Amino acid sequence: MSGMGANRVTAAGKVLQVLAVFDREHPSRTLSEIAQCTGLAVSTAHRVVAELASWGALERAEDGSWHVGLRLWEIASGCPRTQILRDAALPFMQDLYEATHENIQLAVREGTELVFVERIAGHRSVELLTMVGTRFPVASTGMGRVLLAHAPREFQEEVLAAPLRAWTPHTVTDPRTLRAQLDLIRREQVFVSDRQLSESTVAVAAPVRTGRAGPVGAALGIVVAARGAERARGLREPLLRAVHGISEELGRRARTAL
Amino acid sequence: MSGMGANRVTAAGKVLQVLAVFDREHPSRTLSEIAQCTGLAVSTAHRVVAELASWGALERAEDGSWHVGLRLWEIASGCPRTQILRDAALPFMQDLYEATHENIQLAVREGTELVFVERIAGHRSVELLTMVGTRFPVASTGMGRVLLAHAPREFQEEVLAAPLRAWTPHTVTDPRTLRAQLDLIRREQVFVSDRQLSESTVAVAAPVRTGRAGPVGAALGIVVAARGAERARGLREPLLRAVHGISEELGRRARTAL
DNA sequence: CGCACCCTTTCCGCCTGACGGAAACGCCCT
C-alpha cells in the first residue's frame, strides 16, 4: 500500500514535511514521532533525517531526539522578509523600549495570519504568550487588525467571513464591530486593542510602510499590562514616531538599493 | 555523463544544496544562479525550487529572483540552540544596551567558527560588519577567543595550528601571543579585544555558561568605537554581571525543564 | 522591425536511487 497512491509527496516534499514537524510546541522530536507526523515509513524518515543531519539542518540531542540545527537557522535567518525589516526597525524599537520598558513587537502578515518577526522585552515587561516565529489569526490581535485594515479588500472579506475566535470575554468577534474597528484604524493610524488575546494585556499598534510604494507590510506594537491600561494613551505618540521613522528608513534603503 | 558519477547527491541533499546558496552576500538569486552554484541541471533546479516554493520555503520576488521564504524562517526560528539562548539573554542584553547604548552581541561556537545569534544596536551604536546569522573564524574576534579559551583542547589546537587571518594591522596572528591571550581569558573572564576585526572597533567579551553542567556555550560582547576605547574598561563590570545573570537564568531553565 | 541572446519553463524516455517491509540491534523496565 505504502503512499496510498494520491499522496503526491515528492522527495523535496518529504524533506519539508520532516522540517515542518518542528514548531514552537515541538521544538524537539524523536524519529518515530517524525515518522508518525509525516506519515512516512520509519526507515524513510530515518534516512531523510540522517541526511538532513549530515548537512547540519537537523541536530541530535543527547537523548537521541532531533531538533532544528544551527545551519538551517543560519540560512533562514537571511530571509529578506524578516531581515530587512528587523534591520531597519531595531534601532527604533530600542528607543521605544527605552522610553517605555514594555514589550515592543514587530509582525508581518502572511495571508490571513500574523507572524511575529521580532520582539524586545526586558525584565520589567509583562510575560507574553506570543513568541517570535509564531502565527496568529490576523483578527485576533491589535497588530493583526492594523495589518488587516491596510490589507487588500479580498483578505479583509475573507477574514470577516470566517468565524472569529474569542480568546477572552473581551475579544471582538462580531464582524460588524470589527469592520468598524478597521475603519477607525485607517482613520487614526494608531489602534488600542483592549484584552483581545489575553485578559491581562492591552496593546497599542501602528502600521509600518515597507518599500517605496508605501504598502503596509508590517505592524509595530507595544504591549502593556491591562492594569496599567491608561499608559496606552501616552504611548500613541512615541509609537507613531517610531513607525514613521521605520517606514522612512525602509523607503530610503529600498531607493538606494535600486 | 550527468552528475559525473561520484557526486553522491541524494534528493534531500539537493534540497539543502539549493537552500545553501542563499547566504548573507546573496540573499536573493535567480534560477540559473542556483543551478550554477549547485551544479544541478537547470531543469532539476527549476523543479526543486518550484517544490520548495509551493511549500513556502522559498519565495519569489517581483523580478523573478528567489529568496528564503517566511515559512522556512518560521521553522528555523525555533532552533533551540539559538532560541533558548536568545530568550534567556535578551532581557540582560537590553539592560546592557540601556546602560551603554553600544552594540550588544551574542554568539555561539560551531566547530572552529563563531556564529552571531543576536544583536542589539541603536541609533547611537557604531556600524558593524557582523550580522546576525553570519560566521567568522573563532580566532578573529574577541567573542570568538572567549569561546575558544573555554572550548575543548582539540579545538584550540586545531585553530592554533591553522594560519590566522589578519583583518587589521592589529590582529593577533602569532599563535604564541594568541595562546597567552587564551590563558588570560581563562583567568580574567572578561576580555578586551582591540581592533582585531576592524580598525574602528574595540570589543569587550565574556563567556556565558549554558546548561547546568556549566559548559561555556556562548559569548556576550559589547562593541564600542575604537576612539572611545577607554570606555571599554568601565564595561567589564556590567558585562560580567550580565553574563552571570544569563548563565544563572539558563541554569534555572535547564533545571526546571527536567 | 526583426534578430539574437539569455533566462525560464515544459516535455519525455531512461535508469538510478529512493522506498518501505522486515529483520537485527540496543535499551529500559519488569
Next chain:
DNA sequence: AGGGCGTTTCCGTCAGGCGGAAAGGGTGCG
C-alpha cells in the same frame, strides 16, 4: 531472562527523479 519499544541496517523492486532538448518569453541591439 524476557518482553516491549525505538532505532538502525539491509535489500529487491520500481516509481519518480534526472537532465537533454526544445519551446516560450522578455529585452536590447543592430
